[in-house]
Amino acid sequence: MPLSEAKQRLKEGDVVAIPTETVYGLAADIENEKGIKRVFEVKERPFFDPLIVHVDSIEKAKSLTTDWTEIHAALALKCWPGPLTLIAPKIHTLNPLITSGLTDVGLRCPRHQLTLELLKDFHGLAAPSANKFGKTSPTSAEHVRAEFGDSVLILDGGPCDVGIESTVAAVTRAGSRWKLVVYRPGFYTAATLHDILEDQGLPTETGYAESPVAPGQLEHHYMPSIPVIVGEKIPQEEVIESSQKKLKKTFSKIAHLELGNDPVLEARMFYQQLRDLSPGHDAILVMVNEKQRKDENWRALMNRLYKAASFRA
Ligand code: TXA
Numbered sequence: 292m293p294l295s296e297a298k299q300r301l302k303e304g305d306v307v308a309i310p311t312e313t314v315y316g317l318a319a320d321i322e323n324e325k326g327i328k329r330v331f332e333v334k335e336r337p338f339f340d341p342l343i344v345h346v347d348s349i350e351k352a353k354s355l356t357t358d359w360t361e362i363h364a365a366l367a368l369k370c371w372p373g374p375l376t377l378i379a380p381k382i383h384t385l386n387p388l389i390t391s392g393l394t395d396v397g398l399r400c401p402r403h404q405l406t407l408e409l410l411k412d413f414h415g416l417a418a419p420s421a422n423k424f425g426k427t428s429p430t431s432a433e434h435v436r437a438e439f440g441d442s443v444l445i446l447d448g449g450p451c452d453v454g455i456e457s458t459v460a461a462v463t464r465a466g467s468r469w470k471l472v473v474y475r476p477g478f479y480t481a482a483t484l485h486d487i488l489e490d491q492g493l494p495t496e497t498g499y500a501e502s503p504v505a506p507g508q509l510e511h512h513y514m515p516s517i518p519v520i521v522g523e524k525i526p527q528e529e530v531i532e533s534s535q536k537k538l539k540k541t542f543s544k545i546a547h548l549e550l551g552n553d554p555v556l557e558a559r560m561f562y563q564q565l566r567d568l569s570p571g572h573d574a575i576l577v578m579v580n581e582k583q584r585k586d587e588n589w590r591a592l593m594n595r596l597y598k599a600a601s602f603r604a
């Protein structure tokens with residue numbers, strides 16, 4: 292039984308790849324230090340990059356923080372299980388390796404039946420995306436297998452529905468008022484989170500910012516095995532042609548990734564496409580238009596694309 296085997300391995304201090312609606316995670320029991328260390332080792336992840344703790348209920352999330360505000364409660368109620376990670380002050384007994392020594396922890400309840408079932412037997416599972424550090428996140432069990440071979444037990448839950456990592460948001464106080472800061476854009480935009488809070492009688496200032504403390508927001512991340520190039524579509528055709536000519540001098544087999552009109556569908560397929568286009572090519576060119584660069588609904592995908600890119604054409 293894969294689920295009971297997964298449970299046993301985790302209890303013994305091993306890591307297990309788990310499905311979520313965003314991307315596959317490489318999980319360890321938060322109460323087993325051996326497992327937590329193994330996550331960093333298997334991923335080749337630096338210890339300064341904190342892990343998200345996954346739980347199956349709001350109650351468990353609350354029990355891991357000393358300050359579960361009305362903002363946390365309102366967002367968790369509406370968005371969980373789902374692709375939202377909420378930052379909150381950690382309880383002192385939570386292993387500091389998980390938070391890279393930070394006093395805050397990222398908490399999230401994922402929307403995947405198998406993983407929710409598994410989580411019942413744990414206080415929480417710490418899980419980063421199940422890829423080597425800096426590389427493209429896995430959106431299927433095959434992707435995890437391609438990354439780690441048979442050394443990691445995988446709970447196969449099929450392809451991921453959302454396809455890019457969760458929105459990471461922190462609650463801060465601005466005087467007597469709340470403020471919500473999105474550190475990593477995802478399926479939930481700042482505008483959507485603002486509306487959710489307003490609907491619950493909690494009008495809150497919301498916005499985007501790089502995390503001041505978590506260096507997870509490195510400039511290069513999510514990179515496939517060959518360079519990704521972002522080409523910015525501009526009205527003058529000649530300029531595009533000339534920059535493409537220059538590219539052709541450097542690369543001989545450029546794959547073209549066309550983005551459609553729906554940011555949700557494009558996010559779902561994005562990492563899969565980067566992987567599919569890598570064999571047989573020496574670069575991937577992704578052309579983006581002005582709407583995609585500026586519209587908030589494209590923000591999460593543009594964030595991943597620009598970080599995956601080696602340069603701009
Ligand atoms: O959708 C997801 O969030 C996936 C699935 C597996 O749940 N997980 C994921 O984990 O993307 P990871 O490790 O690849 O990215 C976690 C990022 C960190 O790099 C950091 O930027 C942020 O979340 N984070 C985690 N804990 C934090 C904290 N205490 N303070 C600030 N940012 C934090």
Ligand code: MG
Pocket residue numbers: 419420428
């Ligand atoms: Mg990651």
